[in-house]
Amino acid sequence: MTTLDDGYADRNSVETTLTASRALLGVVARSVSTALDSVTLPQFRVLIVLSSSGPMRMGLLAERMHAVASTFSRSIDRMVHGGWVERIDSPDSRREVIIRLTSLGRALVDEVTERRRHEIAEILSRMSQDERTVLQGALVSFSEAAGEASAEELLVLGL
Amino acid sequence: MTTLDDGYADRNSVETTLTASRALLGVVARSVSTALDSVTLPQFRVLIVLSSSGPMRMGLLAERMHAVASTFSRSIDRMVHGGWVERIDSPDSRREVIIRLTSLGRALVDEVTERRRHEIAEILSRMSQDERTVLQGALVSFSEAAGEASAEELLVLGL
DNA sequence: TGCAACAATTGCAAAGATGCAACTCATTGT
DNA sequence: ACAATGAGTTGCATCTTTGCAATTGTTGCA
Numbered sequence: 001m002t003t004l005d006d007g008y009a010d011r012n013s014v015e016t017t018l019t020a021s022r023a024l025l026g027v028v029a030r031s032v033s034t035a036l037d038s039v040t041l042p043q044f045r046v047l048i049v050l051s052s053s054g055p056m057r058m059g060l061l062a063e064r065m066h067a068v069a070s071t072f073s074r075s076i077d078r079m080v081h082g083g084w085v086e087r088i089d090s091p092d093s094r095r096e097v098i099i100r101l102t103s104l105g106r107a108l109v110d111e112v113t114e115r116r117r118h119e120i121a122e123i124l125s126r127m128s129q130d131e132r133t134v135l136q137g138a139l140v141s142f143s144e145a146a147g148e149a150s151a152e153e154l155l156v157l158g159l
Numbered sequence: 160m161t162t163l164d165d166g167y168a169d170r171n172s173v174e175t176t177l178t179a180s181r182a183l184l185g186v187v188a189r190s191v192s193t194a195l196d197s198v199t200l201p202q203f204r205v206l207i208v209l210s211s212s213g214p215m216r217m218g219l220l221a222e223r224m225h226a227v228a229s230t231f232s233r234s235i236d237r238m239v240h241g242g243w244v245e246r247i248d249s250p251d252s253r254r255e256v257i258i259r260l261t262s263l264g265r266a267l268v269d270e271v272t273e274r275r276r277h278e279i280a281e282i283l284s285r286m287s288q289d290e291r292t293v294l295q296g297a298l299v300s301f302s303e304a305a306g307e308a309s310a311e312e313l314l315v316l317g318l
Numbered sequence: 319t320g321c322a323a324c325a326a327t328t329g330c331a332a333a334g335a336t337g338c339a340a341c342t343c344a345t346t347g348t
Numbered sequence: 349a350c351a352a353t354g355a356g357t358t359g360c361a362t363c364t365t366t367g368c369a370a371t372t373g374t375t376g377c378a
């Protein structure tokens with residue numbers, strides 16, 4: 001991509017970008033908020049991690065969540081009780097426990113991402129083809145300039 | 160704005176938009192995460208509302224937060240104790256209590272928004288002037304197509 | 319004036335998140 | 349075989365969020 005880096009962002013373009021980006025954040029917020037009727041935000045974060053990284057050993061998952069193992073064990077108790085995840089034996093070692101999404105848990109995550117996609121598609125459909133094309137190009141360059149947002153960071157807000 | 164509505168969004172542009180939203184979320188998450196060392200997310204949301212709407216009567220604020228008044232009163236207790244907000248007498252009625260940000264509370268919010276602006280500026284600075292201009296226009300048309308994201312919704316994410 | 323409506327707080331209570339220390343098994347290495 | 353280490357769980361404790369019911373003042377109105 002061409003990055004001429006021919007300037008710095010003036011105050012105004014920052015404000016404009018920030019303001020305009022609120023719409024996009026609104027989409028995300030709406031999609032997540034429905035899930036929060038079912039699980040808490042910390043719990044939803046767990047679902048997100050399991051969804052994107054697959055089944056995982058207890059300790060590893062706790063570490064990813066920046067939680068103390070004991071704390072986390074009981075959080076998982078609650079989530080198991082809620083039917084969102086399940087504990088299964090590890091094929092590697094009998095002292096390890098693997099946490100896996102149940103179909104219910106997966107459905108909840110899917111519902112959120114699906115809602116998000118759907119809503120974005122809806123908004124895009126209200127734009128002209130030209131506008132979409134321009135937007136797409138602009139967002140690509142923005143994403144590239146921004147770099148990868150680490151999964152770790154996104155987790156703070158539940159994706 | 161011209162909305163020809165001459166098509167539907169293809170899968171690809173949806174994905175691109177989704178990716179960009181993650182980059183944006185990364186910015187938001189990073190900016191907020193430091194504040195979360197000081198206050199909880201629900202508490203930070205209170206600070207956000209006070210920051211954007213100014214001092215507010217107890218009951219009104221509780222309503223905005225979708226909290227029951229009694230619940231909220233105690234949340235405010237903790238925040239007062241933490242030094243983030245203060246209760247002041249209402250000039251209108253002696254039975255009303257106004258909640259106002261302390262300078263500490265305001266500083267916390269400012270710090271977050273400042274960090275966010277800074278980071279956006281940084282990203283924009285890695286783009287060419289042309290790209291920035293195009294991005295702004297594109298985001299504006301996206302915002303228009305999306306409609307207002309209610310402050311209510313954005314609050315889920317802490318702005 | 320006196321009562322009903324209003325604003326906020328307090329009493330009580332349940333559920334989650336979180337942390338430290340102790341404990342139970344399983345595994346590894348000597 | 350046994351001690352040391354590793355993985356999870358349980359005991360115990362605290363703090364925050366959240367809700368319902370009852371209480372204390374205030375205000376408005378008949």
